[in-house]
Amino acid sequence: MVAVPAIVTLTPSGAATARRIAEAMGSAEVHGRGTAASQADVAFTDTGAHLRALFAAGRPIIGVCAAAILVRTLGGIAQDKHSEPPILAVSEDGATIVPLLGGHHGANEMARTLAEALGGVAAVTTASDIHFGVALDDPPPGWTLANPDHAKAAVAALLAGGTARIEGEAPWLRASTLPLAEDGGAVTLTVTDEAVAGGETRLVYHPATLVLGVGCVRNCEPKELIALAEDTLKAHGLAPQSVALVASIDVKADEAAVHALARHLGVPARFFSAETLAGEEARLANPSETVRAEVGCPGVAEGASLAAAGPEARLAVEKTRSANATCAVARAPHPIADPAAIGRARGRLSVIGIGPGAQGWRSPEADTLLLEATDWVGYGLYLNLLEPLSAGKRQHRFKLGEEEARVRHALELAGEGRDVALVSSGDAGIYAMAALVFELVDGAAGPRAVSEAARRAEIVVSPGISALQAAAAKAGAPLGHDFCAISLSDLLTPWEVIERRVEAAARGDFVTCFYNPRSQRRTDQLARAMRILARHRPDDTPVIVAANLGRPAETVTVTTLAGFDPEVVDMLTLVVVGASTTRALALSDGSQWVYTPRGYHRKKGPS
Template sequence: MLMHDRSPAIIVLSSAARPLAERLAADLQGEVHGLARRVETPEIAFADTSAHLQVLFEDGRTIIALFSAGAVIRLLAPCLSDKHNEPPVLAVAEDGSVVVPLVGGHHGANDLARRIAALTGGVAAVTTAGDLRFNIALDAPPEGYRLADPRAAKTVMADLVGGAKARLEGSADWLEQSDLPFDPKGTVRIAVSDRLAATEGGGLVYRPRHLALGLGCERGADAEEVWQLAMATLGDAGLAAEAVGVIVSLDVKADEAAIHAVAERLGCPARFFPAQRLEAERGRLATPSDVVFQEVGCHGVAEGAALAAAGTEGVLLVAKQKSQRATAAIAQAARPFAADDLPGRARGRLCVVGIGPGSEAWRSPEVSRMVAASSDLVGYSLYLDLLGPLAAGKTRHDFPLGAEEARVRHAMELAGEGREVALVCSGDAGIYAMATLVFELLETSAGGDGLSDAARRIGIAVSPGISALQAAAARAGAPLGHDFCTISLSDLLTPWADIQRRVRAAGEGDFVIAFYNPVSRKRRSQLAWARDCLLEHRPFDTPVILASNLGRDGEQVGVVPLGALQVDDVDMLTVVIVGSSNTAVTRTGDGREWVYTPRGYAQKAGSAMRRTETGQ
């Protein structure tokens, strides 16, 4: 079953639908997306309805459209291809009187339609035959079960709708509690089994995902070797891979690529246990090892992890199997594993995200997805506030300015506890921001200076944002059209002599220069020194862009000549971009001044600009 665990996007095209959208957003923990020219200050604004819906759909986002079903179908028609991989899409009348699940009925749309109808007092127009007649969708088993062959569901459902009876082999409450016409002599076979041989009888076979596959391996083991061992261990025991509900191992293997590769290929979560927990299973191990105990503190990794995951009611089905560099074992739990009640600890993940200037319009979809998927947000309080509704429901960890190392350490330790953490930076996470400190701490803590072992085994992702220099350049025109560099004028972490050397080199190289941290309350002389230094290499009237509060209320962008640049015109929130000797200013008919740095296209053979300049 395709899982869609992110908040639904509730789409409105007019202010009339806004009240219902707000009600649905509150009840479903969704967010309101509104057509910018018609809906005032929605959480997410868009200009092109078709493009916006298609992006959401391709991203697997649940869509609740508060406008006509026909319009939704036409807008999404180019995206419709495979019903097994389509997210729920619903059309809801503006007054809530009718709710129509259009796509993804068996991926949650039908149930969501009923929930919305109950909220609005409307009618859920569910048309799926199986849902209507038998109160079940055979091709969409509940969590904890997987179909061995989803293609068989269509034929089986057609036979049942046509009047055939079903016989059940095995047991599952959700099947037994449905309205399916079961009869011990039924001609349609429905089986619940983790055995490979179960598919030989035809019909529908559901795999209960109650197997825990325990894995151990040497550091850096080949992923293919571990995969082949896992498949051989299952196959030799006659067990179906689809019945594996979790991959488990020792916590020191939380960053072992081979184990995660197996979990990904099986479509299972990976979970990890400390050695003490695995040692508690010593009495149930089939092949305890004193050698393993000496190395990692427990008498068995693969068997111990499998049993720890299966719990006290679980049983060891397959004792330790070995390859050259890995071990595997299988235990069966008393019931299928559920995503919200998995044993062990996940490998935590730290997403270092750049939110740009802060407004949603300038925040990348990837960053928004990472923040939405996180359990914890860490950052300077202002940056977290700028996330607006995206931060709702998350645990916030606010830090003041100047506590950068403490901020990053805290984020890494939270991830080490198995959490999904977003470390929030303004601008781009890798430009004068926190991404570099994450890797610096990983490198320096290898000798053990405060980061826990768990924090050094986390997964890490870095997602870019619009930097201040990009935002300023875009607002001003195209000053970064040719070679440029960035220099921070703050000597808090960098010796002033090094900064001076870099400014001189940039001036001599005729780079466009973006100055970060140009001034502070106590630091007033550096920008003036940089201005005077650059005047030795470029003209007095070189354009200088002063930009502050970009993308936020109070945005200001101005252009002054380099020779007239005054320190008092700049504050801590200002980005200063100094043009090169080739940077120019042009004016359009509306009186706007645009700053650009030509790349040399006018000198290119065949250029119309070249012919104009040379009189050809």
């Protein structure tokens, strides 16, 4: 996945410019400190630590602040311009945009795009870009410089008055103002998808014209497929840097070996239906009736490579095989600049817990997954809480009570190759959607199981702060010792079962958290549950009533078991009943806290 840019602002005036940048970029996230936090998607307090964390995560950083702040913070840890994310400084008025670590990874182009959107000036300082209109060490998408360490010497030779000779076809080089010579030249710019050596006077550019088509038996060892691919490329003198993508049939979308090969080469894995691959039959060198009988098309490796490389492509390498895998290479006539637009991806379903609702309680991982997703699925109220991050997202809204339809829809979208975020409040694995996802994917679900395509999608579960954690933090530390959570909703669990669990919690003297405590239809279960607990613990046992956690209407009150009133509770409330050892504590500043001691006073040594 492409890292989502982080636009960092420190002031309210900078926040306005940051929002303009986010709109211009389409997919980006505004991070704000102090008074700028209220206008941001992500808030932070320690600027240095936050910038270093973003940099370490490989996130492109656009700082709407003084360039010196970014330089002083990141200068000491920036080591490799070829692998580090772009870092740009933008003045608060948007008038000046400066790529700070050179133009690599599209930084110069990003600066020019922002300058156009903001009406500012891109302060590009890359020598070859300024003099020749092209960054020789940072080729455009679809191209790779094989020997970047030699770029500095080559550029120096050209700046000293030398000429360059282009071997091969590269329109972006021809369109530059490089001093070109048809013969000789101080520097040779070689354009090829073959593996050739470069040097200080020869820069080798590999166009992304090759597609590696693969097939394998189920659960093939990744190392076998990787070895086959590497040996095939080496045997035919082809450069791995020219491989634009790995392609296969869609029934292999969940094959670990295929994805391991794609990661090894640093390219995406893309997939095609058997019907699409069958359409390539006329171009196959080795059609197979055995393969057709098994998967519905006469060839996987050759067919997938040709389908991905396009109608004008030709096989560069016919199907080769190992014991459990096959491989073929197709050559496209032009570089493949956007392999993500070819075929379809495996598809990913991220089951995301967004916490009780407050942005500050949402994890960075959750924000990243939400921003990367193409589609959001969830209860409308939960999606409303994510409004600052919703630009460009296809939203699929469901009503309360439509949980199975919601999860099924999300899985089927992922089965189509989309990147889907299934949103839950609190933690997705606690009384939420994660368990239902696996239930529907599980073949044991019978007729309720989802399609095979949906079952091949990648599943990620991202934790969130649960309601019981949020309530406990607001009240102090009531969960400091053993505790349990019980849902009082009898829609999915018979009341007799719930009642036995409450009795067991009471006898075990657990701090007890009641989810779904009361609704318009269920008005007496909470009172009955409290009566069970009351038989086993003192009247003065603390009870925490937490409603609308993390939202503007949040209330957290502390009462006692004897003074508790079920009428104040609704479905947006969590009730936490202390154990017999739970204590209430009033401090001199007027604050009131609840805690459950674990018994450290009895500890005699390491356990």
